[in-house]
Amino acid sequence: MPMSTVQPSRPNEQPGGGGLPPEAPVEIELKLRVAPGDLDRLRGAELLTRIAAGPGTTRSLTSFYYDTPDCALQRRGVTLRVRRIGQRFVQSLKTERRGDGLARGEWEVALPAMVPAPDAFDDPEAKALLDGVPVDALTHLFTSRIQRETRILSLPDAVVECAFDTGTIETRDASDPVAEIELELKEGRAAALYRLALSFLDEIPLRVSEVTKAERGYRLVARRPPGVMYDPKTPLVSGMTVDEAIATVLARCLRHWTANEAAAEDGGNPGGVHQMRVALRRLRSALTLFRKTVPSPTLDWLRDEAKWLASALGPARDWDVFLGSTVEPLDTLRPDDPGIGALRAAAQRQREAGYVAVRQVLADPRCARLHLTLGEWLERRGWRDHASTQTLTALVEPIDGLAGRLVAQAHRKVVTRGRHLARLDPHQRHEVRIALKRLRYAMDFFRPLFAEKRAKPFATQLSKLQDAFGHLNDVATAEGLLLRLTNDTADPALHRAAGMVLGWHARGAESTEPELLAQWDAFRAVKPFWTKE
Numbered sequence: 001m002p003m004s005t006v007q008p009s010r011p012n013e014q015p016g017g018g019g020l021p022p023e024a025p026v027e028i029e030l031k032l033r034v035a036p037g038d039l040d041r042l043r044g045a046e047l048l049t050r051i052a053a054g055p056g057t058t059r060s061l062t063s064f065y066y067d068t069p070d071c072a073l074q075r076r077g078v079t080l081r082v083r084r085i086g087q088r089f090v091q092s093l094k095t096e097r098r099g100d101g102l103a104r105g106e107w108e109v110a111l112p113a114m115v116p117a118p119d120a121f122d123d124p125e126a127k128a129l130l131d132g133v134p135v136d137a138l139t140h141l142f143t144s145r146i147q148r149e150t151r152i153l154s155l156p157d158a159v160v161e162c163a164f165d166t167g168t169i170e171t172r173d174a175s176d177p178v179a180e181i182e183l184e185l186k187e188g189r190a191a192a193l194y195r196l197a198l199s200f201l202d203e204i205p206l207r208v209s210e211v212t213k214a215e216r217g218y219r220l221v222a223r224r225p226p227g228v229m230y231d232p233k234t235p236l237v238s239g240m241t242v243d244e245a246i247a248t249v250l251a252r253c254l255r256h257w258t259a260n261e262a263a264a265e266d267g268g269n270p271g272g273v274h275q276m277r278v279a280l281r282r283l284r285s286a287l288t289l290f291r292k293t294v295p296s297p298t299l300d301w302l303r304d305e306a307k308w309l310a311s312a313l314g315p316a317r318d319w320d321v322f323l324g325s326t327v328e329p330l331d332t333l334r335p336d337d338p339g340i341g342a343l344r345a346a347a348q349r350q351r352e353a354g355y356v357a358v359r360q361v362l363a364d365p366r367c368a369r370l371h372l373t374l375g376e377w378l379e380r381r382g383w384r385d386h387a388s389t390q391t392l393t394a395l396v397e398p399i400d401g402l403a404g405r406l407v408a409q410a411h412r413k414v415v416t417r418g419r420h421l422a423r424l425d426p427h428q429r430h431e432v433r434i435a436l437k438r439l440r441y442a443m444d445f446f447r448p449l450f451a452e453k454r455a456k457p458f459a460t461q462l463s464k465l466q467d468a469f470g471h472l473n474d475v476a477t478a479e480g481l482l483l484r485l486t487n488d489t490a491d492p493a494l495h496r497a498a499g500m501v502l503g504w505h506a507r508g509a510e511s512t513e514p515e516l517l518a519q520w521d522a523f524r525a526v527k528p529f530w531t532k533e
Helices: 036-043 046-051 072-076 124-130 191-201 213-222 242-266 270-289 297-333 338-363 365-379 389-395 399-417 426-449 452-487 492-525
Strands: 026-033 057-067 078-085 088-097 103-111 139-155 158-170 175-188 207-209
Touching: 026 191, 036 158, 036 175, 046 139, 057 072, 057 213, 072 078, 078 124, 088 124, 103 124, 139 175, 139 191, 139 213, 158 191, 158 213, 175 191, 175 213, 191 365, 207 365, 242 270, 242 338, 242 365, 242 389, 242 399, 270 297, 270 426, 297 338, 297 365, 297 452, 297 492, 338 365, 338 452, 338 492, 399 426, 426 452, 452 492
Parallel strands: none
Antiparallel strands: 026 103, 026 175, 026 207, 057 078, 057 139, 078 088, 088 103, 139 158, 158 175
16 A cells, blocks of 8 residues: 655656646645544644644634625635635635545735635636626525634645634534645645645545535525536547546546545435446446556556445445335336335435445545555655656656557457357346446547547447446346345345345346347447447
């Protein structure tokens, strides 16, 4: 497993604010969630004493967050706040994260009072972000009251401002406690933030947090669960180097994962845990795709850990699908059937247990170590470590050629595993389904590099075939879950409902098989988009 101590940066490390114009004011920050008691433990840790440049300062920060009643600023992806620091008042405008790194746009201006003044910004980009927002419509939505202890930490390769924050985020009728660490880069490279956080993880349990105080405040105001990110596009462009493409693809996978972690933990939207699992599968597929190009022990470790995390989320997802695809249709057809009601109640209990396991694994330091190690490896492009001359040469070549070869390889695996599909047993068909997923992820990663008019027909047919395989997999999973439920109870009504479901699935299988074989033939006939016409 990778080391977690604070180390000097490698010479090939990349800035954390990639994609930002050089003149843009940015904040490069890593946020960590901790328990209040663990925060106190870290404050007194020898590690912190050793790297702190001084004793630090403590301040009370009261921040008012403003927006229009219809949240026009939030829809633009910006946050406007006025903060009281002692006798000073500072207005800040912040953007959402730019790209997939840690950087956010940030502008600050002093004000005479705790009253917003959007016109006080003189930076053209800040003005553009606020253009057209009616100043008179701005209203105070929520407040953060934070006790902040700040220390400047001197590392061999960076200077970091470390803030220990405790307090609350408040609306008129709700509040949310805060206990977190903010690591803001003042000098050096963003990888240093991840290495520092890994060192903190050796001292106390912690979690990486993507959720800002502003986002938490908006959720309190709207009383809504965390949002879900679906199918993020990978921003590859023709001519990009292999090195740049690896960084872009892996960073997008990490962003997809972290953007859905809060929703997965909350459990209110089944899409949260589903999309987090998709993100982890995409990450594993990407690491596998690039493994021969950039062989690395860290890459193999990351792939194994991503598999562990995705597997731990599996039971919650299985019960979500069972309730949505199996129980709900029967409930609609027979709303007063006591057996269906018993089946639903038993499945709900299993789902709740699945989400307890999700929350436990997300709080496991192993999960945080995976996140931080991947982030650090990405920021400094660690696949270059100990790279041979041949590998370094391959990294500076355009991605276009490698992309075509990787998609072709994934396609060949599908065709090979699916040969004589009608005669394959369930395990062999499962292998075909997995190969189809890997082909889909490879296609999604590299699709921007190819002509859309050729890629779209292939993607459409691939999706239809995946749906056919996915239905069979859902049925097989549901039958296993039904067996588990019936083994746990002697309730005759529940057993009768389970038999009804099994009969329903058996009848459905008769019509599904011809559809699957027809979709397979159509897939085999579609033209590959990665070859020259």
